[in-house]
Amino acid sequence: MTRALKKNALEWTVFGIGLLLVLATLAYLIREAVTTGSSPPEIVVQLGTPRQVTHGFQVPVTVFNRGDKVAEHLSVVITLVAKTEREEAVLNIAFLPRQSKREGWVTFRGDPGNGTLETGPVVYASP
Amino acid sequence: MAGGLLFSLPLLYTGEVWWAGFTMEPPRQLAYLATTFLLLLGYNRYAGLHPDTGWTEVVIDSVEELGLGLLLSAFILYTLGRIGPGQHVDEILGSIVVQAMTIAIGVSVGTAQLGGGEADAGMVGTDKVTFGGELVLGCCGAVLFAANVAPTEEVVVLGADLSPLRLIAVTLISFSLSALILHYSDFRGADRWVRADSLGGMLRGTIVTYVVALAASAAILWLFGRLDGVGLTTIVGQTVVLGLPASLGASAGRLLLQ
Numbered sequence: 001m002t003r004a005l006k007k008n009a010l011e012w013t014v015f016g017i018g019l020l021l022v023l024a025t026l027a028y029l030i031r032e033a034v035t036t037g038s039s040p041p042e043i044v045v046q047l048g049t050p051r052q053v054t055h056g057f058q059v060p061v062t063v064f065n066r067g068d069k070v071a072e073h074l075s076v077v078i079t080l081v082a083k084t085e086r087e088e089a090v091l092n093i094a095f096l097p098r099q100s101k102r103e104g105w106v107t108f109r110g111d112p113g114n115g116t117l118e119t120g121p122v123v124y125a126s127p
Numbered sequence: 128m129a130g131g132l133l134f135s136l137p138l139l140y141t142g143e144v145w146w147a148g149f150t151m152e153p154p155r156q157l158a159y160l161a162t163t164f165l166l167l168l169g170y171n172r173y174a175g176l177h178p179d180t181g182w183t184e185v186v187i188d189s190v191e192e193l194g195l196g197l198l199l200s201a202f203i204l205y206t207l208g209r210i211g212p213g214q215h216v217d218e219i220l221g222s223i224v225v226q227a228m229t230i231a232i233g234v235s236v237g238t239a240q241l242g243g244g245e246a247d248a249g250m251v252g253t254d255k256v257t258f259g260g261e262l263v264l265g266c267c268g269a270v271l272f273a274a275n276v277a278p279t280e281e282v283v284v285l286g287a288d289l290s291p292l293r294l295i296a297v298t299l300i301s302f303s304l305s306a307l308i309l310h311y312s313d314f315r316g317a318d319r320w321v322r323a324d325s326l327g328g329m330l331r332g333t334i335v336t337y338v339v340a341l342a343a344s345a346a347i348l349w350l351f352g353r354l355d356g357v358g359l360t361t362i363v364g365q366t367v368v369l370g371l372p373a374s375l376g377a378s379a380g381r382l383l384l385q
Contacts, residue, residue, distance in 0.1 A: 015187055018194020025197060026160065028220060032153035070150045097149035100215040
C-alpha cells in the first residue's frame with residue numbers, strides 16, 4: 001500500500017525548478033548529440049593590437065577552435081619578423097573545447113610596428 | 128544540499144573533472160545523465176525513503192535531486208571561476224553536467240543519511256531488501272566513491288604501469304576488504320543485511336559485490352573517456368585499480384546506505 005504524496009509548497013517549487021533544469025539540459029544535449037559533427041579541431045589564430053609594456057610589446061592572441069573535437073596540448077607559435085631580427089613566442093593552451101575560444105598574450109622585445117607578425121605552426125592533439 | 132557537497136567536493140576541486148566537462152561528447156553526457164537518474168531512482172526506491180513510497184514520489188524526488196545537483200554545480204563552478212560569460216554553452220553545460228551527477232547522488236544519500244525527520248527513518252521497519260535492491264545500493268556506493276577518483280590521471284598511470292602480479296594483488300586486497308567490511312566488521316547493518324550462514328554464502332556475497340564494483344568502475348571509466356583508444360591490458364588495469372575504491376564503496380554502500 002503506497003502512501004499519499006505529502007509535499008509542501010517549497011518542495012513542489014524545488015521539483016518544478018528541478019524538472020525545468022533537467023528537461024532543458026536534456027533537450028540541449030539531445031540537440032547537440034544530433035547536430036554535432038565529427039570534424040577534427042580547426043584552429044584559427046587572431047592577433048590583437050600590440051601595446052607597449054615595461055619590457056617590450058604585448059600582443060593579445062585569441063585562439064578559436066571551429067571544429068567539432070577538443071584540441072589538447074595546443075601550441076601556437078607567433079613570430080615577429082623584423083628587418084634585422086626574428087623573435088619567436090609560443091602560447092600553450094591545455095585544452096581548447098569545440099566551438100570555443102581562449103585568450104592569451106605574448107610579449108616581444110622588438111616593436112611589432114617595425115616588422116610583421118606571423119602565426120604558425122599550430123600543434124595540438126585530440127584527446 | 129550539504130550532503131551533496133560533502134560527497135562531491137573533491138570532484139569540484141579536481142582539474143581533470145573540469146576538463147572532462149568539455150572533452151566528454153554530448154551522447155556520453157546524455158548517457159551520464161541517464162545513468163545517474165537510474166541510480167537515483169534505484170537509491171530512492173530501495174533506501175532513504177519510506178518503504179511504502181510509491182514510484183511517483185521516487186520519480187519526483189529523483190528529478191528534484193537531479194535539478195538541485197545541476198543548480199549547485201553551476202553555482203559552485205561559477206564561484207570558483209570555472210564557468211562564466213565568454214565561454215561557449217557546450218563548455219559551460221558540459222562542466223555543469225559532469226559535476227552535477229555526483230552532487231545529485233550526494234544530495235540523495237545526504238538527505239537519507241544526514242537528514243532528520245521522516246527521511247531519517249530510512250528503511251527501518253522493513254525486514255528485507257531484495258537482491259536487486261542490494262545491487263543498486265552497492266552500485267550507488269561504488270559510484271559515489273569511484274567517481275571521485277576515476278577522472279584523475281593517476282588511474283591511467285597505475286592501470287598502464289602495474290605488472291599483472293601487482294594487479295592480482297590489488298584484486299586480492301579489494302576482495303579481502305569487501306569481505307572484511309561485509310562480514311567481519313561491526314559496520315552498522317552488517318549483521319542485519321548481509322549475514323551469511325556459511326562460507327559459501329559469504330563468498331557469494333563478496334563476489335557479487337566485487338563484480339558490481341568492477342562493472343561500476345568500467346562504466347565510470349568509459350563515461351570519462353578513459354577507455355578510449357587504449358589496449359585491453361590497460362582497460363583491465365584501470366578497471367582493477369579503480370575497483371579498489373569502488374569495492375570499498377560498494378560494500379560500505381550495501382550496509383551504510385540502507
